[in-house]
Amino acid sequence: MNWDQIKGQWSQLKGEVQAQWGKLTDDEVIQAGGDREKLAGIIQERYGVAKEEARDQIDKWAKKH
Template sequence: MNEDRIKGQWKQLSGKLKEKWGKLTDDDLKQAEGTSEYLAGRLQERYGIAKDEAHKQINDFQKGL
């Protein structure tokens, strides 16, 4: 799923994102608004993971959609 499609379906996807990454706040998801770079930064901060791992998890999540 590409970022344009994600942005278009953000409200629906934000619920799935919260299920997967429960430490993300509603504000985090609102700020991200479909931007994987911002989302990766929040994952790094909330879960203490490396940037590469955050992007890998996001890519894996996108593939599962």
């Protein structure tokens, strides 16, 4: 699934995002709004990982969907 599709289906995917990254709050997931870079920044901040690591995690998650 590409990011245009993910962004379009964000409301359906929010639960799966929270299942993958359980430390994210509802507000943070809503704030990301399907934007890969926003989501990476939130994951980076919440989990204390490098931005590239957050992007890698997101890409692996996206490949499953």
